[in-house]
Amino acid sequence: MSEVGVIFGGPSPEHDVSVLTGLQAARELAGSLGHTVHGLYWTKGGDWFEVAPTLEAGDFADGVPASAHRLRLVVGPDGGFTPDGRRLGRGRPLELAAIVVCCHGGPGEDGSLQAALDLAGIRYTGPSAAGAALGMDKLVFHAVVTSAGLPTLPRVLLGVDTAEVGFPGPYIVKPRFGGSSIGVEVVHDLDAAKVLLTTSVHLVNGAVLEPYRHDFYDLQIAVRSWPELELSAIERPLRTTRAGGAAGEPEILGYADKYVGGEGMVSAPKELPAVLVGDLEEHIRQAAKRIAAISGLRGVARIDFLSDGTELKVNEVNTIPGSLARHLWVEPPVPFSKLLTDLLDEAQSRPARRYTAAGADGTVLRGASSIAAKLS
Ligand SMILES: Nc1ncnc2c1ncn2[C@@H]1O[C@H](COP(=O)(O)OP(=O)(O)O)[C@@H](O)[C@H]1O
Ligand SMILES: [Mg+2]
Numbered sequence: 242m243s244e245v246g247v248i249f250g251g252p253s254p255e256h257d258v259s260v261l262t263g264l265q266a267a268r269e270l271a272g273s274l275g276h277t278v279h280g281l282y283w284t285k286g287g288d289w290f291e292v293a294p295t296l297e298a299g300d301f302a303d304g305v306p307a308s309a310h311r312l313r314l315v316v317g318p319d320g321g322f323t324p325d326g327r328r329l330g331r332g333r334p335l336e337l338a339a340i341v342v343c344c345h346g347g348p349g350e351d352g353s354l355q356a357a358l359d360l361a362g363i364r365y366t367g368p369s370a371a372g373a374a375l376g377m378d379k380l381v382f383h384a385v386v387t388s389a390g391l392p393t394l395p396r397v398l399l400g401v402d403t404a405e406v407g408f409p410g411p412y413i414v415k416p417r418f419g420g421s422s423i424g425v426e427v428v429h430d431l432d433a434a435k436v437l438l439t440t441s442v443h444l445v446n447g448a449v450l451e452p453y454r455h456d457f458y459d460l461q462i463a464v465r466s467w468p469e470l471e472l473s474a475i476e477r478p479l480r481t482t483r484a485g486g487a488a489g490e491p492e493i494l495g496y497a498d499k500y501v502g503g504e505g506m507v508s509a510p511k512e513l514p515a516v517l518v519g520d521l522e523e524h525i526r527q528a529a530k531r532i533a534a535i536s537g538l539r540g541v542a543r544i545d546f547l548s549d550g551t552e553l554k555v556n557e558v559n560t561i562p563g564s565l566a567r568h569l570w571v572e573p574p575v576p577f578s579k580l581l582t583d584l585l586d587e588a589q590s591r592p593a594r595r596y597t598a599a600g601a602d603g604t605v606l607r608g609a610s611s612i613a614a615k616l617s
Contacts, residue, residue, distance in 0.1 A: 243338035245276045245585060246322065247294065248354070248365075250283040250301070253347025254423045254443070258500050260301045262564050263343035266581060267294035270341070273578050279335055281322060282309060283349065289314055289322065291335075320361030339364040339588035341581065342561060346420040350561045351377040359594045366584040367540035368560040369593035375536050376560035377418050379449045382536070386555050389535050391528050394547070394554050399448040400438050403431055408452050413493070417447035420559065422495045427453045457547040457554070459494050460515055462525055463566035464533045465541045465580070467587035472529055473569035475522060477515035499563065514572055517550075524553050532558060539593060540584055541565050 247270065249263020250256050263280070271278040271294040280292035282305070290309035292300075300306040311325040312335075321334025340358065342365050344350050352374035358365045368376060375382055383396045395408050398417070414434050416424045424443025428434045431450075438444050458480065463473035480494040499509055517525075529544050536558060543562035547554045559566075565584075567577045609615075 243276060244279065244336060245270055246279045246281045246335065246337045246340035247343060248281045248283060248340055248349070249343040250285070251344045251347050251349035251354070252283075252285050252287050253345065253349060254419075255344075255346035255350075255421050256285050257301075258421060258563055259343055259345045259349065261298055261500075262345065262561075264294075264296065264298060265564060265567075265577075266341050266343050269577050270294070270581055274581065279322070279337065281312065281340065282306075283344070283354075291322070291324070314357060314361060316357060316360040318362060321363060337363065339366065339585050341365075341584060341588075342367045343565070345559075345561055345563060346377075346423075350420070351418060355593060359596070364588045364592055366588045368542070369537065369539055372537045372539055372593075373560050376542070376558045377420075379415060379417050379419075379557060380447075382558060383449070385535060386532060389531060391531060391555050392553055394451045394454070394556075396449050396451040399434055399444075399450040403435070403450065406431065406450065411453040411455075412450050413453040414444070414448050414450055416443045417449050419443060421499060421563075422493060425493060425495075427493065454547065454549075455492075456549045457552075458549070459556070460517075460521075460525060460546045460548050460553075461543055461569070462529050462546075463541060463543045463562065463569040464529055464538055465575075465583065466533070466539050467583050467591070470530065470533055471573075471575075472526055473566065473575075474514040474572040475517065475525055476569055477512040479510040479512070513569070519551070521548065521550070521553060528553070528555060539591075540587065541580060543569070 247263050247267040249259045251259060267278050267280050270276045278294035280294045282290045282292045284305060289312040290305055291312050292306055292309045296306055312322045313325045315321060315323050323334045340363055348354055350373055352370040355370040355373050359370060380398055383393055387393045397406055399414060411427055411429050412434050414426045414428060414437050424441055426437055434450055438448060459478050461476045465471050478494055480492050480498055525546055532544055543559045543566045545556045547556045567580055
């Protein structure tokens, strides 16, 4: 069995949830699959540490576990995760067949980490840098999906496009680059929405605004890309979180529903498979396939829809979903071990990105005038 890495944590509001996903993946890879697993813990401050794959979530509750060893991520042709400090083997990167990326939100899911791994020559699971960036940007993803002819709710950039808002409240405001319902708020009018721009720490990188539809609920489907495109069963998670906190306020599927006091989305209340009438299931499957194709989904992603049981709207894609959406693979059944094995196969067989300098053969440089002449 090969040596593999698992990256989790990171400077993201979803850091803690990522630790849970990463420890599940690390445990499965080291346990039933027998790999030598290097836990690659990315701190909230952006440092890297190697940790044992057998650690528990509580070991990270107060920061870096005591047994962790510092690493550096070096980019370049001889790049990789390199032990730092006085340990033996200093200077040589870990030899990893591939890395399972388990980051949620922030630079671990927005393409930054993926670009760094590309530059370091490391093979990894999940979205490419471009796919991750598209999936993290609620405004751009919405534009791409809408232009592909798929059904969406209207969505505008709060504070910029708001003069042209062509729909009445109540509104739902979301961080443009957010996740896990963190920073999502329901408001009655535009003025209240704009106030959030100055008061919410989660909206500093921008926010999108769309109609809040109290009659809509979530329907989610996972997609995996290797060995071939495959769709999971459809889940209807049950929402209980009041967006404003008070009784009588609108409900959304919130952070607490998903993660607090349980095993995350794996054990959260749900209907799975969701009981759907008419051709709703077929619509979801067709839309999911189309989204997988136009957004270049790689690895395991989860596509979320909103519906009232008849009408269907595409909401968002999670390119590295919580627990890698392992609980959704009930029909057809895909054990977590198989999910991870296929992710690693894809990472090694079909790298997310290959750079080429083909065409840059010096012709332009040999024929170029002096730089001074170009500047004159
Ligand atoms: N337009 C909407 N109307 C009603 N509820 C919504 C709407 N958009 C999102 N929600 C609810 O809010 C939750 C979080 O929104 P979502 O767009 O998924 O953001 P995040 O990326 O934070 O998960 C959804 O799971 C859903 O329950
Ligand atoms: Mg969501």
